[in-house]
Amino acid sequence: xxxxxxxxxxxxxxxLAVLIVGLAVWAFFPGTDHTVRLGxxxxxxxxxxxxxxxxxxxxxxTEEQLQQTVTILRQRVDSIGVAEAEVTTQGSGAGAAIVVxxxxxxxxxxxxxxxxxxxxxxxxxxxxxxxxxxxxxGQKAGTKPVQAASxxxxxxxxxxxxDCTNPTAYxxxxxxxxxxxxxxxxxxxxxxxxxxxxxxxxxxxxxxxxQLPTNGVGWVVSLGFDSEGAKSLANASTTLSALPxxxxxxxxxCNAFAIVLDGIVSSAPRFNEPIIGGTxxxxxxxxxxxxxxxxxxxxxxxxxxxxxxxDITSVSPTVGSDQLYAGIVxxxxxxxxxxxxxxxxxxxxxxxxxxxxxxxxxxxxxTFVVLxxxxxLTLTLAGVAGAIVAIGITADSFIVYFERIxxxxxxxxxxxxxxxxxxxxxxxxxxxxxxxxxxxxxxxxILSVGSVRGFAFVLGLTTVxxxxxxxxxxxxxxxxxxRRKWMQGGSRWTGLDADRMSRPAGVTExxxxxxxxxxxxxxxxxxx
Amino acid sequence: MSRLxxxxxxxxxxxxxxxIVGRRRTWYVVSGVILVVAIGSxxxxxLNLGIEFRGGGDFTIPNATCSIEQARAVAETKTGSQAIxxxxxxxxxxxxxxxxxxxxxSQLAKELSSTCGVGVDTIKIQxxxxxxxxxxxxxxxxxxxxxxxxxxxxxSIYFExxxxxxxxxxxxxxxxxxxxxxxLFGLEVTPATVIGILTILGYSLYDTVVVFDKVKENTxxxxxxxxxxxxxxxxxxxxxxxxxxxxxxxxxxxxxxAIVFVGAGLLGAGTLLDLAVALAIGxxxxxxSSIFVATPFLVQLKEKQPQMIALATRxxxxxxxxAKNSAGAEGExxxxxxxxxxxxxxxxxxxxxxxxxxxxxKK
Numbered sequence: 001x002x003x004x005x006x007x008x009x010x011x012x013x014x015x016l017a018v019l020i021v022g023l024a025v026w027a028f029f030p031g032t033d034h035t036v037r038l039g040x041x042x043x044x045x046x047x048x049x050x051x052x053x054x055x056x057x058x059x060x061x062t063e064e065q066l067q068q069t070v071t072i073l074r075q076r077v078d079s080i081g082v083a084e085a086e087v088t089t090q091g092s093g094a095g096a097a098i099v100v101x102x103x104x105x106x107x108x109x110x111x112x113x114x115x116x117x118x119x120x121x122x123x124x125x126x127x128x129x130x131x132x133x134x135x136x137x138g139q140k141a142g143t144k145p146v147q148a149a150s151x152x153x154x155x156x157x158x159x160x161x162x163d164c165t166n167p168t169a170y171x172x173x174x175x176x177x178x179x180x181x182x183x184x185x186x187x188x189x190x191x192x193x194x195x196x197x198x199x200x201x202x203x204x205x206x207x208x209x210x211q212l213p214t215n216g217v218g219w220v221v222s223l224g225f226d227s228e229g230a231k232s233l234a235n236a237s238t239t240l241s242a243l244p245x246x247x248x249x250x251x252x253x254c255n256a257f258a259i260v261l262d263g264i265v266s267s268a269p270r271f272n273e274p275i276i277g278g279t280x281x282x283x284x285x286x287x288x289x290x291x292x293x294x295x296x297x298x299x300x301x302x303x304x305x306x307x308x309x310x311d312i313t314s315v316s317p318t319v320g321s322d323q324l325y326a327g328i329v330x331x332x333x334x335x336x337x338x339x340x341x342x343x344x345x346x347x348x349x350x351x352x353x354x355x356x357x358x359x360x361x362x363x364x365x366x367t368f369v370v371l372x373x374x375x376x377l378t379l380t381l382a383g384v385a386g387a388i389v390a391i392g393i394t395a396d397s398f399i400v401y402f403e404r405i406x407x408x409x410x411x412x413x414x415x416x417x418x419x420x421x422x423x424x425x426x427x428x429x430x431x432x433x434x435x436x437x438x439x440x441x442x443x444x445x446i447l448s449v450g451s452v453r454g455f456a457f458v459l460g461l462t463t464v465x466x467x468x469x470x471x472x473x474x475x476x477x478x479x480x481x482x483r484r485k486w487m488q489g490g491s492r493w494t495g496l497d498a499d500r501m502s503r504p505a506g507v508t509e510x511x512x513x514x515x516x517x518x519x520x521x522x523x524x525x526x527x528x
Numbered sequence: 529m530s531r532l533x534x535x536x537x538x539x540x541x542x543x544x545x546x547x548i549v550g551r552r553r554t555w556y557v558v559s560g561v562i563l564v565v566a567i568g569s570x571x572x573x574x575l576n577l578g579i580e581f582r583g584g585g586d587f588t589i590p591n592a593t594c595s596i597e598q599a600r601a602v603a604e605t606k607t608g609s610q611a612i613x614x615x616x617x618x619x620x621x622x623x624x625x626x627x628x629x630x631x632x633x634s635q636l637a638k639e640l641s642s643t644c645g646v647g648v649d650t651i652k653i654q655x656x657x658x659x660x661x662x663x664x665x666x667x668x669x670x671x672x673x674x675x676x677x678x679x680x681x682x683x684s685i686y687f688e689x690x691x692x693x694x695x696x697x698x699x700x701x702x703x704x705x706x707x708x709x710x711x712l713f714g715l716e717v718t719p720a721t722v723i724g725i726l727t728i729l730g731y732s733l734y735d736t737v738v739v740f741d742k743v744k745e746n747t748x749x750x751x752x753x754x755x756x757x758x759x760x761x762x763x764x765x766x767x768x769x770x771x772x773x774x775x776x777x778x779x780x781x782x783x784x785x786a787i788v789f790v791g792a793g794l795l796g797a798g799t800l801l802d803l804a805v806a807l808a809i810g811x812x813x814x815x816x817s818s819i820f821v822a823t824p825f826l827v828q829l830k831e832k833q834p835q836m837i838a839l840a841t842r843x844x845x846x847x848x849x850x851a852k853n854s855a856g857a858e859g860e861x862x863x864x865x866x867x868x869x870x871x872x873x874x875x876x877x878x879x880x881x882x883x884x885x886x887x888x889x890k891k
Contacts, residue, residue: 310657311580312633316649319590327800330790334783341779382723385803388787389727392780393734399779400738403772429741432686433734439678440730447671448726455723455803459730 009476016472020363027369036365037372039380039454042324044317045103046110052096052305061305066096069305073100073114086376090453098307101378111309120202120261120298121178123195124240125268126151127252131164131185131192143169145184145263147177151194159183164192176263186265191248193265195258199236204229208298210291219291221282223298230278237280241271259298266297327384334388335361338395346402352477353398360394360469364462377457386458393437394466398474400433401426405478419482423475430470437463546770549763552824559701559821566708573711578718580656581665585625585633587640588652592621594644599623602643606636628655668722675729687740690829695736698822702732702813709809716802724806731807732814735776736822742769743823751835754842759827766823777815784808 028034040047052069054061066089074087077100086101100114133141141163148155163169164185176182178198185192207224225233236257246254246268256270269282282294315323339357343350364387371377404426408418441460445453548555579586585607592599596613603611603623612624621644628636633655641648676696683692706725710717742765750761784807791801830836 308657312653312655314653316652318650319588319652322590323800326790330787330800331783333790334786337782337786338779341782345775381800382720382803385720385723385787385800388783389780389807391783392776393731395779396734396738396776399772399775403769403775407768425745429738432741433737435682436679436733436737437730439682440675440726440733443671443675443678444726447674448667452668452719452723452726455727459727 009479012472012476016359016468019468019472020359020366023363023366023370027366033373034369035372036368037376037378038320038324039378039383040101040103040320041313041315041381042320042327042379042384043103044315044320045101046312046314047099047101048111048114048309049311050098050100050114050307051310052098052307054305061096065305066098069307070098073098077102077110077114086378090448097310111312114307114309120205120259121176121198122200122202122236123178123182123198123258123260124236125193125246125254125256125258126181126196127194127254128246128248128250128256128268129159129192129194130248131190133161133163133165135161141166145169145176145182147180147182149180151181155181155183159192159194162192164190170264176260182260182263184260184263184265186268187261191265191268193258193268194252195260195265196253198260199232199257200225200229202298204232205298208295210286210288210295212288218283219286219288220284221286221291221295221298223280223282225278225280227278233278233280234274234276237271238274241273246270259294261297267294323381324384327381327388331384331388331391334391338391342395342398348481349398349402349405349478352474352481353395353402355477356398356469356474357391357395359473360462360465363465363469364390367461367465378454379458380454382452382455383458386455387462390459390462390466394462394469397430397434397466397470400429401470401474401478404429405482415482419475419479423478427471427475430467434463434467545763545767547763548766548819549759549824549827552828555820555824559817562705563701563708565712566705569708569712573714575707575711575717576714578716578721579624579654580719581717583627583657584655585623585628585636586652586654586656587623587625587633587637589621589623589640589644589646590650590652591619592644592646593619594621594640596621598643599640602639603636606639607632627657665722668726671726672729679733683737683740687744691740691744691826694822694826694829695733695740697825698736698814698817699729699732701817701821702728702810705813706806706810710806715805718802720800720802721806724803725810727803727807728810728814731780731811732817735773735814735818738776739766739769739773739818739823740826742766743826751839754839754846757840757843758830758836759840760843762823762827762830766819770819773815773819777811780811781808784811 052061052066070087070089077087086099088099088101090097090099100110102110135141139157139161142158142161143163143166146155146158146162148158162183162185170185170187176184178201180197182195183193184195204226205223206226206229207222209222210219211222212219240253240255240257243253243255244251246256254270256268258265258268260266267282267284269284286294335357339354342353342357346353368377368379372379401423404422405415405418406422408422408425409415413421438460441456441463444456445460448456587603589599596615599621600611600613600623603613603625607625607628609626611626614622614624623640625636633653637651637653638648641651676699679699680692680696683689683695703725706728709715710721715721743762746761746765746768747758750756750758756764784804787800787804788808791804831840
């Protein structure tokens, strides 16, 4: 038999009290948030799940790129000025997903914002054309930017057919391949460009700021490049600045370069001179707003990956609160049903179990509040479901223990002993079984995305709380009650009355109990 | 209730015993039939995948005043393709369409709101690319594999490899049955369903671990005696944990059923309901398999061990002797190899009697 545990019930209860009070103080500390943060499915809002894809196929996405993307997206989402917008990553590497959650934003606006602007590159301008389409007979006007490996006849024809007065043609959204030629429109349909393969990628831009030069006329955007970018810039600017100025229908190639964002020309400044130092200025009689916009495009437009929105969910605040209400009702109903069952089955021990459940629920709530403000945990509908499911698993710990107590009594132990020796056995079972539960939760949490994660987190959390409550509350209280005379009397309210527990006579049970009873009968008379 | 408790006592002491291990053929046949139906349905009917797996738009319109036909007409003119319209809960109309852009989706939501007489912001909109569901499933499958490997390791260390094998077979049993039932009844598979199924992983094994822990306890030093075979000891353990298993299953199912009722009554289809249905099926299968599949299968594995075969032989000859001694009054107890009830106590034990440790040092 395992050694008797040192049972110091009051010490465990004191530890539990400290834990609860500590959590409560932390949760309700004045001047901080006291509420559980709700997910968008419970408070209303829009959530977009984006899967990043590498810009060049076949390459892996690094953790750094992922973080960079999140930072850029966060700045963009913040720019629309909604409170509590959230951008998080889930998973890593090839299977990573980015989740953008914005309370209250309309879905099309948000999706537009996070998904559309994606890829930035700098391309030398080959030719500038009139925005209108010039189509041959029987040919349809093009509505999409054209790409080709080399400027062949087919490419030329397609570019000519491109209709840059059609909004579909200049709304962008399709990242271009920087290694190919590109025939595309300027932003807002201002012109049509034939562009050579990119010489600088957006990722080479290290800084971009709108500035008002001390002696200048208008705003400018100053740019900083990394070493690779600076080298490419020096080469390109040396070649390009020697060429004639660009104009519609003018000479080609010409001396401008285009800042291309998602296949659409944002701006096409010309090189005045070779730029050697790795910093450049774009001048163009900008207003403050235009300069800022361009700087932002350069800074935040440079996503290192392309994003694809795979799931867009929009929940209105009314639907959200309905779902929360339903979740709470289901949780309380489930809790009440379990409590009623436990009470009728285990009577006084059942009351211990009911209090254990209440304490577990209380600790869970406090932990939610604390985690809401520390790690930004948000409670989603799936999380609510996890908590409800956990009621059953938590209650099971008590059932395992109580059934053990009964078994021990049947084996001829006094209630007092049974509460202790039953615990030693139940504890082992409980730890093994809860370990499995926790393992499932952790594996799910690490390897999953979206709502599965919220569910797994809550399930894991409640498993840990379940173990804590069983160790610090259920067991010590059962021991304390087991020491009471009225409990040992075997009234039917104890849940351990003679009717349920009547001593066996002359029938083989477990090997251990057989041995134990044979021994105990010699030392004390067992009353049944 | 007290009758049930009395049953608990009789089960524990062996007065009442359900011969679960001995009748394992029966359970195998029962499980086998269900599994064949489940797998057959999966192969021939397939799964009813939700829009998260197919890609498309999903509009949930609460308190709608429009008819199904009206809503469908609006959706089909707008998208130019077929739309599925269902009514659930209290007049909640759900419109599912083929894939559409976000601009199209907000336009459709506007049109639906005017047709169905509700505010546009009460409509829940979800637009999903076709890859999202497979992304979730891929992750779920990865999770499943990692989990199974870790659990196999844990159970091999904590128990033994035979228990790990038996536990995982019970797990596979539960998963196949749950997914099979989804296919059979054509229930929609959503990411919430996947969550539910993944939860069954933990739950099914949790249940099995509790039962196996008792089996382990009952069969400790089993080769040192000749009263019970491994199968009998395991069967006794099953009987002793039977009430716990029943209680646990009831207690675990109560909250899940609460979700099903509240979900169906208040919300109509949604995350909570999808999750709860998967859980209800999986938990029921998990409770069944931990008793009727995992343990009998474990016994089968264990009884192939030489020392267990030797034990069974010893037990049989001992019973033959005691039957001879009692002049056949008890019939042929040894013949009924799987049963504990007919086992006769063969008098006081011929060993020195010891005071139990708990009594030895009274303070």
